[in-house]
Each structure stands twice: as C-alpha cells, then as structure tokens.
Amino acid sequence: MTYEETLEKIHSFLRFGSRLGLHRMKELLRRLGNPERDLNVIHVAGTNGKGSVSRYLYCVLEDCGYKTGLYASPFLERFTERIEFHGKEISHADLSACGESVFAAVEEMTADGNESPTEFEVVTAIAFVYFKRKKTDYVILEVGLGGNGDSTNVIEKPMASVITSVSFDHMAQLGSTLEAIAGEKAGIIKVGCPVVSGVSGDGEKVLKTRAAGLNADFVRAAELKIETVHSSLKGSTFDLVWDTEKEGQKPSICGLEIGMAGIYQIENARCAYRTLLLLAERGKVQISETALRSGFLRARQPGRMELLWDNPIILIDGAHNTAGAQALADSLRYYFPKADKQEKPLRMLLVLGMLADKEVDKMLDIFAALPCEFAAAEPDNPRKLPSARLAQKMMERQPGRNCPDLGDSQAAADYIYEHRGEYDVIIEAGSLYLIGALRGKMNDGKECRRE
Secondary structure (H helix, E strand, O other), X not given: OOHXXXXXXXXXXXXXOOOOOOHHHHHHHHHOOOHHHHOOEEEEEOOOOHHHHHHHHHHHHHHOOOOEEEEOOOOOOOHHHHEEEOOEEOOHHHHHHHHHHHHHHHHHHHHOOOOOOOHHHHHHHHHHHHHHHXXXXXXXXXXXXXXXXXXXXXXXXXXXXXXXXXXXXXXHHHOOOHHXXXXXXXXXXXXXXXXXXXXXXXXXXXXXXXXXXXXXXXEEHHHEEEEEEEEEOOXXXXXXXXXXXXXXXXXXXXXXXXXXXXOHHHHHHHHHHHHHHHHHXXXXXXXXXXXXXXXXXXXXXXXXXXXXXXXXXXXXXXOOOHHHHHHHHHHHHHHOOOXXXXXXXXXXXXEEEOEOOOOHHHHHHHHHOOOOEEEEEOOOOOOEOOHHHHHHHXXXXXXXXXXXXXXXXXXXXXXXXXXXXXXXXXXXEEOHHHHHHHHHHHOOOOOOEOO
C-alpha cells in the first residue's frame, strides 16, 4: 500500500466512532502475537501535561543512548507525528508495512464475527507492531483518553504509570467530578507497578487508594520542591529540592534548564524528573547528569506555549479545557506583567477557536480577564463552535469591545499576517485542530518567523 492508501484505510475506521473498552484491542493484539508484551513501557496519563511529560522522558532516555519510542496523540500537522522512534517520525514505508499487518488481522477478526476496532485502536496497534520491529529499548506511551478504557491500557506491567494531572475535560466519557475522572485515570495503575503522580487534592486521594489496593508504590512528584525559578519565552531554569532528605537519596538538582515556555512546564518537568529518578533507583535505566540536562533542555512539545515568531511575538497554545486556559492565562500574566499598566501598554491579540463540547463559557471567563483584544476563529472539525457564536459570547463578556469573526484557519492566518504590525504579542489558542492548522500556515514561508 502507498502512504496515502494507508492513511485512507486508517481513517476509514472513523465510522466506528470513539469507544472506550479493551475487548476489541485485546483481540486485535492477540491476532498480532501480542507485540506490546515485548515492550518496556512508561505509561503516561493526565488531563493536561501528559504530552510534555512524555516528551521530556523521551528526550532524556534518547540522550542516554537508549533506542526510545514515543506514541502520542493527537498530531498537529502530520499524521506521522504520532509515532516516533530514535528522534524521527515513523516513515511512510514503515507506516504502510505495519499498517498492512494490522489491517490483515482486523479482516480476520471481523470475518470471525468480532466487533471492528476503532481508528485509535488501529493506530495504537500499528505503533506496537512498529516498536517491536524496531527492537525498541523503551516506549513512552501516552494515553489517548482517560486511562481505564483507553486502548493503550492493554499494557499489563508498565515500568511505571505516570499521572500528570486531573481536571475537567471529556466529562461525558470520564465523569462529572474530579474523583470520577481520577478514577478513570487510575485505571492505568497495575499490580505491583510503581506510579508517579503530579496530582494533588481529592484526585490524589483516589490515586493513592487505587495504588494501595494493587500493592503499587505511590510516588509524589511534589516530594521535590521547585525553587529559584527564572522563566522566559525561551524556557526556564529552576532548582528541584527534596522536601525531606532521606538516606541514600539522590541529591537535589540545581539549575535544571528546560527549553519549553510556560510556567506550567516546570511542574511537568518535575513530574518527568521524579519518574526518571524512580526508574534509576530501581535499576531500570542508567541516567547520567549530562544526558538528563541535555534531554530536558532540548525537549519540545509542539503547540504548547510555542514561540513561532519573534517580531512580533506570536505564540500558539493548545489550551482546550479550563485547566489549560488557566495555565495559559497565568503564563501570559507572568511573561507580560505590565501589559495593561505601562504608559504605552503592550497590545496583545488573542485568537481563539474552540470545540462546542468543551466548557466554553468557563474558558471564556478566564480569557476575558486578560488585557487582550480578541478575535474568533473555528477549527476544521464537526464538533466546532462556530466562530460567529464564539465572537458573540466574547463580546457579551466585554460590552462595547469588538471581537472580529475570522472564520476558518486560513482566514485567521491571513488576518494575523495582515494585522501583525498592530500588535506586540499575538496568541493563537484553543482547539488543537485550529492551532495545528495555524502552525503550518504561519510557518509556511512567511517573513518575520523565528530564526
């Protein structure tokens, strides 16, 4: 099959929708010889932060010399972003070859009267086949949705389960309370396998209870205090200091640098660092300080407080739920503290696009408090909130102020490019379907992009 034919076949499974549950995935993998059982997996879940934590882990293990794989979702511009090995996206040829094996197993499966797998299940199976063929040392496996019923949760004995955060998103599938959502994410905790948590409050209680019931060691990332923070749009430098020193414990680390912007990235880095320490303590990996520092510094998660242009400053951020919106708002206030207080204040434009099934009103309440001008766009997705409706909602929150209705991503990119000289800072935020499209268009041969 060609690459295009492979993608067309993968996308044909969209008609089966998105359904949680593991019975289809287990049957498909059984027919493929259970490739996932031959992989050393670090399983990462969380409402927010799981992509960045996965990226930190991936880069550090790579810099340690390990052949490392990364499975992530969704992609921003290219489908092959979802599966990486040793610093490179899966090739078109490898995607097609692994896809053919999975498609053949699916045909056998459905011919025997079994329910067809979903698109995400097919892609996950392709990743497992690919990583096994590549003889991968370690796989960083990012959960797609929730945890308990997610197709990645066929992993029986992960090296570690990592849960980065618990907040409100996908409530129709995961529950309407933090405890319920935490319970779904706790589903990736397995008998006797350690769990690292970046979660606090009631969510943490749920995870600890689950871990105790499965005899799984529970490790809190917050055992390490964050101190001496210096942060800019080019990244952050900080110290991680043990809350309580213990005999035989690895020393605190000072001056750890990360190359990703966003105040929230410091907590993500702490969660990844604690995971790496845990694996090193248990003899699962060998990590040098040189590789650790280089991996954290070079890690990049596209679409998360990502700086596209320097002049003017243009950022994109996939703040697609309330916690993400608050994290973006906090970071903007940190980086631009005098945006509304200077004699000549900074002019900031926030271009938003959202899906209708998100907590739109709560997110807009957060954004409306920022000293920004606003414009509304819409992602190319059937679940989109029409940009005209989004503009109306924002103007209701800011009476007397205009919020242009830009329409689709191309119109939004044209507007940003044409009006870039009027602003000091432009932020493109919201749905990943929107910012992925804008990311490609804003970096498509335009002048002024970041060197």
